[in-house]
Amino acid sequence: MENIIEVNNISKLYKLGQITSSTLKDDLSDWWGRVRGNQSQMLPDQDNAASNKLHWALKGVSFNVKQGDVLGIIGKNGAGKSTLLKIISRVTGPTTGTIKMHGRLASLLEVGTGFHPDLTGRENIYQNGAILGMKRGEIKNKLDEIIDFSGVAKFIDTPVKRYSSGMFVRLAFAVAAHLEPEILIVDEVLAVGDADFQKKCLGKMKSVAEGEGRTVLFVSHNLQAVKNLCNKSIYLVDGKINSIGETEQIINNYLLREAKRVTEVSYETPAQAPGNSEVKLKLAKLEILDKDKDYIDVHTPFNLKFEFWNFMNDKEVNLSLHVMDIKGECIFNIGTPIIKVKEGILFGEAQIPGNLMNDGNYYISIMVVKDKSTPVFHFEEQLHFEVADERGDVMWYAKWQGAVRPTFLKFSIENPA
Amino acid sequence: MSNSDQQKSSSFIEIKPTYPLFDLRIKEVLHYRYLLFLFVKRDFITIYKQTILGPLWHLLQPLLTTFIFTAIFSHFAKIKTDGPPTLFYLSGLIMWGYFAACINKTSTTFISNAGVFGKVYFPRITVPLASVISNLLSLSMQLILLIFFLLVYHHQVCIQYTILLLPVFILVLAFIGLGVGIIVSSLTIRYRDLAYLVTFGVQLWMYGSSVIIPLSVVPDRYKFLFKLNPVIPIIEGFRYSLFGKGAFLWIDFLYSIAFTVVVMLVGIILFNRTERNFMDTI
Incomplete structure (x- = not known):
């Protein structure tokens, strides 16, 4: 199968520190440096004195995603997962490197992606679809399905500012998943919403990938969900790819490295x-x-x-x-x-x-x-x-409650005919 | 090539660290024309949600201002106007109002849309473009109001052939407004001071744009200063078209057009540069 996303040597440099009145002076001297053709001033290397004000959120990240892959991206906070998704979804640009994508992309980087509070749920569905570059007719065809999936039919003509955060996510996910993007990006949204809806979302993501051959990129701290959903995974450490491959193996690598322990x-x-x-x-x-x-x-x-x-x-x-x-x-x-x-x-x-x-x-x-x-x-x-955590094929992703999780206690159910 | 292959190749995207300095991306904007339409609709609807008078505000604003200007500047201050004061102020205010609205709305593009821009990609230019277009709706309502007043004062009205230039007048105002607006919106990302300067600056600009004082009463030795203002030829030209008074020179009009082209060029370059990475700074 062909590659639907080709990420080639992506790096992202952030400038730290505040923007103050000296920013103008710095900008002017940067600009003057560029005019004189002094390229090195733009991309300082590690031992440059100025580099303590700079931070490489990603460095030299390359990978390919094939059509129909569900790719999990795991790593600690600050490893560069969100930055990577932001660059792929074109919210911000890379400092170096290129990405080639074949297909329309929908991203759910946060709750209520691109919703306007004053517009009703229905109006927001149209606007969201249009943001993905869809035509009116295409959105209209999917409207009933979206409303049905979101489970907020009763409130569909109410401005979304009056929605609860749960309803917000439901609608946002429903729109993104139904508008038939070739590539769907999901970042941690499953943290919100009840268990029932989480299950629905994950099921939908699975069917989007398996049934319709679409591609999903999934960032989550929920290893259980990653394990059940993703056939391939990437493990990021400090902005670099530590390992990439079968999800099982990658999660092993992650746990080995990140599980803080003194054994x-x-x-x-x-x-x-x-x-x-x-x-x-x-x-x-x-x-x-x-x-x-x-x-x-x-x-x-x-x-x-x-x-x-x-x-x-x-x-x-x-x-x-x-x-x-x-x-x-x-x-x-x-x-x-x-x-x-x-x-x-x-x-x-x-x-x-x-x-x-x-x-x-x-x-x-x-x-x-x-x-x-x-x-x-x-x-x-x-x-x-x-x-x-490890639950096998159990499709329940919320935190398992309790101080212990014993299974030797007998608990049975019967239904005598 | 199968159907889905064709669809895919049509939505090929390449992300690079740098793009050409000047890139209009008209094709992309055209692809997102339905979004543009929705933004226009949204602008228009959301302003008047939860108001009683709704779109009538578009008419009340210039109308009330005209009465006040007529009373203060014409009756008390005795400033001479080209043509009847009511028509003079109303016509000037309508054109200026459109121009000012274009600047004010577009100059906050990045800051007020940071939430959406931070999560999804679509051509950012659709947002300021939509503002300029949605302002056209109120402008056209106001022009109908103006026609009503022209009928009332019909014996003082003397339509000139230059009225045919009205669409060009409006386009020039729209693009100067858009150009200045996107320049400001690009620069405010780093220098927030500009945001304060703009609201204030646009107000001051009005006093030098023959909305209140016609060019004909400006002393000759200051005229060259007023000639630098690209908005004056438009407003004066509009009035000339309506009642044959005021100054309309082709050379001034061409200056306005040239100014528009330059300001749009600079605007697009700055805007394109800003939209790629502004989320890192905001």
Whole structure:
């Protein structure tokens, strides 16, 4: 299949800082520099003194998109995802590079793209279609379908300024998806709107791509949605393409790199280690038990291993483990049985099964306790890891609620005939 | 080549960092003509939504101003006018009003449309073009009002053959207004001061555009200054066409046209340069 979008070496330079009265002076000297043919003044390189006022939002990005592809674009905030979409949708120009596109493009960069508040829903449908370069007849043909899909038929002759934000997005998405663009660009809009509509949108995006052979570019932080929808993905890091390919692989790369974590701390000698005269931490380690995975998702079982230097003799000791979420709330606390210890190494191990943790960021703290209830030392936030979301083919993309997500609890439904 | 292939090649887009300095892109604007029409309609509708008198405001504004000008400048200040004062002021105000509206509306193109421009692409020039066209609607209503007054004062009216130039007069006003407007709108992105200057400047400009003081009463030694103003030949020419009084010289008229061409050239160059990257600065 042929390429419908060819992105070739796109870079985007932003000038930072405020526009002040000195801007005029700078502009004039820039202009004078250009008149004299001093090109280097326009595109400073990295070590230029002025480059701290400049920021490359994208640097040397190249890729191709084939017709019918649903391309996910993932990356952290500030990685350049939105800038890339802005350049492709011609809202702003690139500093260098070219993009070739074969086809009409519709973008949903934000909620209510290009709606005029004073116009009614119906009038806005026409205006939106016209913005995409459509003729009156084409829009008219699609009108009923759009109104039907948006679910705001009752309010279609009301000015959109009186719409709720949810209604706004519904209508905006309905217009963009039905006006038959060859290329559809969607950026994070799914954050708004109820779950039902999200599902409808994603379903529509899928059918637009698979059924009608159109091309979709999709930017989202919702990895679950990206995984279900996109056959190819791009992972951007600091304005450059880190990797591009099959979505599954790209999401792996993303999680490996971005999931903030400390999965192992170890100390060579007690002198450097945290602790006190009675106990010192030697090792804390997270071990993933699924051989195929390099990161933890909600189904992944893992072990937490600890080693201590123990300087206490003939004491009754146990360990107490705290799993805390990012807000500092304790998700659960488990303790070991009490044993009698002698000076030497103490080993501790906790097995966390899969299908217990909800997705999110977690910290591990461990406490050594003596005489049943006296804390010896509390080793706080030693390990830090992220549990990624993974729901298989479940078409539900909102945040899964709850502190934990256990599946071993039996919950059944019956419908006796 | 299949049908869909043809459709695709017709909407081939290439995005580059630089484009030719001067590029009218008439084909693109033509493709978006339905959008242009909708913008015109929107301009016209939204101004009068939630008003009682609606489009009547188009007529009340010049009418009331004419009465006030007649009272102040003609009766109290005794400034001589070419032809009957009511017709003199009304004709001048209608033409000036159109011109001023064109500048004022188009000079905020980028700033007031930043929201839409930041999210979707369409040829930006359609927005100021639509303003100029939608202002034509009110101008034509006002011209009908003027015809009514011409009938009332019919014994003082003496239509000249130059009335045939009326469409050209209007075009010149439209394009000077559009040209100045898009220059200002391009520059206000970086220098917001201009926005304040424009509203104020347009007001001052009126006093030097023979809306109130006809060129015939301007002392000779200042006349050369007034001759630099490209709007005067149009307003004076319009009045000359209506009642045969006032100054109409072909050389001045040609100067206005030349001025229009230059201001549009500069405007389009600046506008094209600005529209590509203004979202980064705004």
